[in-house]
Amino acid sequence: MLKKFLLSVCALTILVSASLQTPVRKIPAADIKTLDGKSFNTSKISNNGKPIIISFWATWCKPCKKELDAIADEYADWKKETGVKLIAISIDDSKSSAKVPAEVKAKGWEYEVYLDVNQDFKRAMNVNNVPYTCIVNGKGEIVWQHNSYNEGDEDKLYEAVKKIAKGQKVEHK
Amino acid sequence: MRNKKLTPLLLVSSSLLCFQTFSQDLISPPDTTVTTGTTVVAAPSGPEIHGNFQTDAQYYNPDSAIGAPAVPEKMLMNGFANINYTYGNFSAGIRYESYLNALQGFDSRYKGTGIPYRYANYKLDELEVTIGNYYEQFGSGLIFRSYEERGLGYDNAMDGFRIKYKPYRGIYFKGFVGKQRSYFSQGPGIVRGFDGEMNIMETFFDSVKKTQVIIGGSFVSKYQSDQDPVYVLPENVGSYAGRLNIIHGGFNFGGEYAYKINDPSADNNYIYKNGEALFITSSYATKGFSIAVNAVRTDNMSYRSDRTANISNLLINYIPSISKPHTYGLMAFYPYASQPTGQVSLASEVQYKFQKGSPIGGKYGMEILLNVSGANALDTIQFQPVLDSAREGYSSNYFGVGERKYFRDVNIEITKKFNKKLKATMVLASQLYNKSVIQKPGYPIVLSKIGVLDVTYKIRPDKAIRIEVQGLLTTIDDSELDSLTKTEPHQDASDWGYVLAEYSHGEHWFVAALDQYNFGNDETYESIHYPTITVGYVKSATRITLSYGKQRSGIFCVGGVCRTVPASNGIALSITSSF
Numbered sequence: 001m002l003k004k005f006l007l008s009v010c011a012l013t014i015l016v017s018a019s020l021q022t023p024v025r026k027i028p029a030a031d032i033k034t035l036d037g038k039s040f041n042t043s044k045i046s047n048n049g050k051p052i053i054i055s056f057w058a059t060w061c062k063p064c065k066k067e068l069d070a071i072a073d074e075y076a077d078w079k080k081e082t083g084v085k086l087i088a089i090s091i092d093d094s095k096s097s098a099k100v101p102a103e104v105k106a107k108g109w110e111y112e113v114y115l116d117v118n119q120d121f122k123r124a125m126n127v128n129n130v131p132y133t134c135i136v137n138g139k140g141e142i143v144w145q146h147n148s149y150n151e152g153d154e155d156k157l158y159e160a161v162k163k164i165a166k167g168q169k170v171e172h173k
Numbered sequence: 174m175r176n177k178k179l180t181p182l183l184l185v186s187s188s189l190l191c192f193q194t195f196s197q198d199l200i201s202p203p204d205t206t207v208t209t210g211t212t213v214v215a216a217p218s219g220p221e222i223h224g225n226f227q228t229d230a231q232y233y234n235p236d237s238a239i240g241a242p243a244v245p246e247k248m249l250m251n252g253f254a255n256i257n258y259t260y261g262n263f264s265a266g267i268r269y270e271s272y273l274n275a276l277q278g279f280d281s282r283y284k285g286t287g288i289p290y291r292y293a294n295y296k297l298d299e300l301e302v303t304i305g306n307y308y309e310q311f312g313s314g315l316i317f318r319s320y321e322e323r324g325l326g327y328d329n330a331m332d333g334f335r336i337k338y339k340p341y342r343g344i345y346f347k348g349f350v351g352k353q354r355s356y357f358s359q360g361p362g363i364v365r366g367f368d369g370e371m372n373i374m375e376t377f378f379d380s381v382k383k384t385q386v387i388i389g390g391s392f393v394s395k396y397q398s399d400q401d402p403v404y405v406l407p408e409n410v411g412s413y414a415g416r417l418n419i420i421h422g423g424f425n426f427g428g429e430y431a432y433k434i435n436d437p438s439a440d441n442n443y444i445y446k447n448g449e450a451l452f453i454t455s456s457y458a459t460k461g462f463s464i465a466v467n468a469v470r471t472d473n474m475s476y477r478s479d480r481t482a483n484i485s486n487l488l489i490n491y492i493p494s495i496s497k498p499h500t501y502g503l504m505a506f507y508p509y510a511s512q513p514t515g516q517v518s519l520a521s522e523v524q525y526k527f528q529k530g531s532p533i534g535g536k537y538g539m540e541i542l543l544n545v546s547g548a549n550a551l552d553t554i555q556f557q558p559v560l561d562s563a564r565e566g567y568s569s570n571y572f573g574v575g576e577r578k579y580f581r582d583v584n585i586e587i588t589k590k591f592n593k594k595l596k597a598t599m600v601l602a603s604q605l606y607n608k609s610v611i612q613k614p615g616y617p618i619v620l621s622k623i624g625v626l627d628v629t630y631k632i633r634p635d636k637a638i639r640i641e642v643q644g645l646l647t648t649i650d651d652s653e654l655d656s657l658t659k660t661e662p663h664q665d666a667s668d669w670g671y672v673l674a675e676y677s678h679g680e681h682w683f684v685a686a687l688d689q690y691n692f693g694n695d696e697t698y699e700s701i702h703y704p705t706i707t708v709g710y711v712k713s714a715t716r717i718t719l720s721y722g723k724q725r726s727g728i729f730c731v732g733g734v735c736r737t738v739p740a741s742n743g744i745a746l747s748i749t750s751s752f
Contacts, residue, residue, distance in 0.1 A: 028259060031337075037372060037385050037418050038375060060500060094310075095493035101425050102425065103463060106460070108460045123321075124257075128225050128227055128749040147714055150635070150637065150677035150680055150683060150711075152680070
């Protein structure tokens with residue numbers, strides 16, 4: 001009888017504790033490289049309190065490139081209106097990571113691009129597949145995320161960025 | 174509940190959770206204030222628990238017309254879940270995996286359930302220590318790369334210790350020791366290694382320089398005891414690698430050379446020859462234009478922590494393959510797989526963007542990508558076994574290229590946006606695929622011509638339909654084969670067609686209908702359709718897809734590492750999410 005009671009108390013405690021956890025996530029620490037070959041730790045990602053978009057992509061991922069090309073057309077406006085910064089993390093391994101600097105330059109993307117050659121940052125962020133995009137608010141918390149890319153997703157992304165720039169809450173879309 | 178272990182476990186876990194939830198206000202967490210040049214971002218980090226999981230289940234109907242085998246379990250399922258705990262500078266986690274039983278096309282030695290991955294990690298500014306399982310890479314991976322590719326079922330995680338140390342600005346050291354994962358156990362060999370890298374400009378100069386020079390060197394050694402009754406096998410096999418990277422404006426040059434001492438194994442038929450690998454990358458880019466040339470030469474560089482291991486098991490290193498990874502189904506029908514035992518390969522890519530407003534570019538611009546890649550055998554002289562007392566096996570001419578062709582791929586890709594609603598991509602390719610070398614002996618060389626047209630039409634800003642039409646024409650070249658060993662499987666002897674229609678609705682839904690059509694070879698084989706319908710739902714970090722239909726047998730590759738998937742007929746469900 002006592003055993004059953006104890007077990008139910010434990011089960012209840014676990015459930016209550018789990019639901020009370022604030023699901024806030026800070027950017028985890030991992031070592032990545034700039035396109036210049038410099039080592040960079042992700043815990044140092046910041047944007048003066050303005051929102052940051054982190055997008056995982058690869059040169060072999062067509063929907064990822066479609067998404068980043070679509071955003072590239074609007075990026076200048078987005079930066080002016082909200083101060084947002086887009087950080088593109090390439091998960092290409094050494095087979096294709098050498099092509100990343102050339103491809104980014106030729107496309108004319110103005111994002112901050114980093115190389116995550118052994119997928120350490122992707123693993124720390126618990127990303128399953130690319131494309132994966134998330135928004136970090138001024139306090140360094142990941143407050144919005146989305147995987148896959150359908151046409152028009154960049155508009156939904158920007159609506160969320162605008163709300164976060166104003167300090168409003170957004171639904172995890 | 175009869176399980177005596179469950180009660181204390183529940184008590185411990187519930188008290189830990191309680192403590193964690195309510196202690197956030199009581200304990201001041203470690204201050205991880207980060208100071209950049211202009212900003213102070215105070216990030217007092219409380220404890221966090223996050224994770225991700227994926228499960229794939231498939232129900233198989235036997236179908237002799239397409240060569241889909243009968244599956245005794247009827248339903249097969251792969252699944253894994255990662256759970257990670259972080260608190261300030263400390264992190265720990267586990268991964269649970271289940272194969273009940275493993276899906277077709279995955280190594281059937283993955284069987285049952287278990288926790289093959291668990292670790293604890295502590296990071297200070299200059300030092301980071303990991304105990305338990307970890308992944309790591311030295312340089313491009315030519316002598317050491319431990320990584321996971323869940324889609325391939327590839328995982329050579331290390332189990333031991335790993336230390337990273339940054340003594341000064343721009344200087345990095347890494348050291349490790351461990352055993353490699355082998356299914357739910359470990360391989361017999363012990364692997365240990367050390368790597369140092371210096372970013373010369375960052376170390377010696379305060380200001381940011383236009384030219385970057387990075388040098389690095391590594392040493393890796395494996396130990397496996399010699400139980401062989403015939404040969405005296407080296408128990409310790411060491412390998413060395415040196416690398417250099419120079420970046421100046423739009424120029425980017427990288428080179429890595431690796432050398433391995435004698436390493437007789439099942440892969441090289443137990444010869445005592447040393448091994449070498451060279452990987453060179455170079456590119457130049459400005460806005461709107463880029464050109465890249467890459468080369469790989471490998472000679473006897475298969476490096477495993479068990480001499481008898483095969484396929485993708487217990488590999489210590491990673492030899493990148495430089496062919497273009499195609500995403501269109503028929504383009505990727507015959508993908509090149511890296512040949513660590515011996516290959517010379519060269520790839521070149523030119524990218525040009527016609528700017529908006531230019532005559533050819535039109536209102537929105539146009540992109541052209543031209544890619545040429547190829548691989549040949551090494552130029553070798555085989556030694557007669559009778560005369561080869563040192564059992565070296567062969568010698569290779571370093572700057573020579575063997576006559577035997579392994580792979581060719583010449584392709585051009587053009588992407589153009591016509592107006593706000595319509596954009597299209599067209600790809601044309603000509604390929605050569607030496608199936609005997611890349612898969613297994615007895616097959617012919619396959620020559621293919623492939624065309625793809627991919628059109629996207631936006632019905633509304635967030636509703637689009639995409640249509641893909643592809644064609645593959647093949648010819649067989651069996652000149653290399655002995656007439657006695659000729660095999661011409663259905664797949665290679667006939668042409669293929671591919672039509673896909675995909676409708677995406679908002680940010681959450683998509684539906685796709687696909688038909689792959691084997692035209693058949695009128696005399697011997699019938700033509701066969703492989704229709705599939707897929708429905709997908711995406712929200713936040715969750716993705717659920719359900720497919721029904723027939724799948725042709727094929728090869729699925731990531732990074733030059735491939736797995737073959739047999740034909741199947743049935744329903745497949747995939748769920749991924751993270752929290």
